[in-house]
Amino acid sequence: MSKVVFCLSAVLGVFLLSACEDSKAYFRYSVAKICDEDPTTCAALSPDGWCKAERETVISSDFLVAKLGDDKERYNLLQNYQSYIACMEVASTIIHKANRAKTDARVEGLIFAKDELAKLELSTTESDNAYLLFYHWSVKRDENAKAQFLALEGQEVLRNTFFQLSLARYYAEIDPQKSLDILFYALTLYTVEETIDNDHFAMITNRLMRLKQYEKAYVWALVYQNYAQDAASTDLSYLQQIMDLSAEQRSGFEQQADDLIELIDKRHFRI
Numbered sequence: 001m002s003k004v005v006f007c008l009s010a011v012l013g014v015f016l017l018s019a020c021e022d023s024k025a026y027f028r029y030s031v032a033k034i035c036d037e038d039p040t041t042c043a044a045l046s047p048d049g050w051c052k053a054e055r056e057t058v059i060s061s062d063f064l065v066a067k068l069g070d071d072k073e074r075y076n077l078l079q080n081y082q083s084y085i086a087c088m089e090v091a092s093t094i095i096h097k098a099n100r101a102k103t104d105a106r107v108e109g110l111i112f113a114k115d116e117l118a119k120l121e122l123s124t125t126e127s128d129n130a131y132l133l134f135y136h137w138s139v140k141r142d143e144n145a146k147a148q149f150l151a152l153e154g155q156e157v158l159r160n161t162f163f164q165l166s167l168a169r170y171y172a173e174i175d176p177q178k179s180l181d182i183l184f185y186a187l188t189l190y191t192v193e194e195t196i197d198n199d200h201f202a203m204i205t206n207r208l209m210r211l212k213q214y215e216k217a218y219v220w221a222l223v224y225q226n227y228a229q230d231a232a233s234t235d236l237s238y239l240q241q242i243m244d245l246s247a248e249q250r251s252g253f254e255q256q257a258d259d260l261i262e263l264i265d266k267r268h269f270r271i
Helices: 002-027 031-037 040-044 052-068 071-091 100-123 130-138 143-150 161-174 176-187 198-210 214-227 237-243 247-265
Strands: none
Touching: 002 052, 031 040, 031 052, 040 052, 040 100, 052 071, 052 100, 071 100, 071 130, 130 143, 130 161, 161 176, 161 198, 176 198, 198 214, 214 237, 214 247
16 A cells, blocks of 8 residues: 555656646747747737837747646736737837838737737636736726735735735835835845845835934935935935934944845845
8 A cells, every 4th residue: 555655656746846847848938939839829919020028928928828827927918918008009000101011910919919908807807816816906996806915915925025015005105104014024025036126125215204214214215225226316415404414323324224235135134
């Protein structure tokens, strides 16, 4: 009996490993290979130079949904269709004088994308997947989806930076302190592989300012300044003016910021 169980476990293990490897392989497919394997979506979306990047992300997402049936990929496909449609709505208004067929192909591609988006939205309306609930709340303004999504707060399924930042934005107006707490918690979730969104530090600084915690706001503004690409967006003169800081105080705050930056860079920040 134990040999039978062992054999079944071994077979199952090989099957699962094989399935996992197959799944990873799908992510490595080029758009050209996808189109060779299944040209339907590729042919329907206008293949000219307009919106090329958006077109390719739709094709890749559509392929992954077909192969994996994964709700996270359905969310990505919904978002990618939105981006493609926004781009093609501009492109389709541009008349190609030398080749009218190109203009017609853009319009046809836009109509196809809108139809596919509508079908995908309809098919995911009743889903209880967190990503799809978030989509129907944030994009379609579905109050039922919003209630279901917020009911997941505190559960493992929302314990990633994407969802935590989304919650922090939601609570920004109605509960700034809760929004701040979520932002600090989200900062503990980044892995070394993830790039921290600069807006994360901007939001922390903003919440601290709203709560009139000016000393902490100054420190986090320095942290933001360290990561921000736009120096103008991190002007500290207003905080310096209302706080009337001495050189010694500024030095102390700069040290606090340096300590935080070191922890954040190593992904060792904790609350």
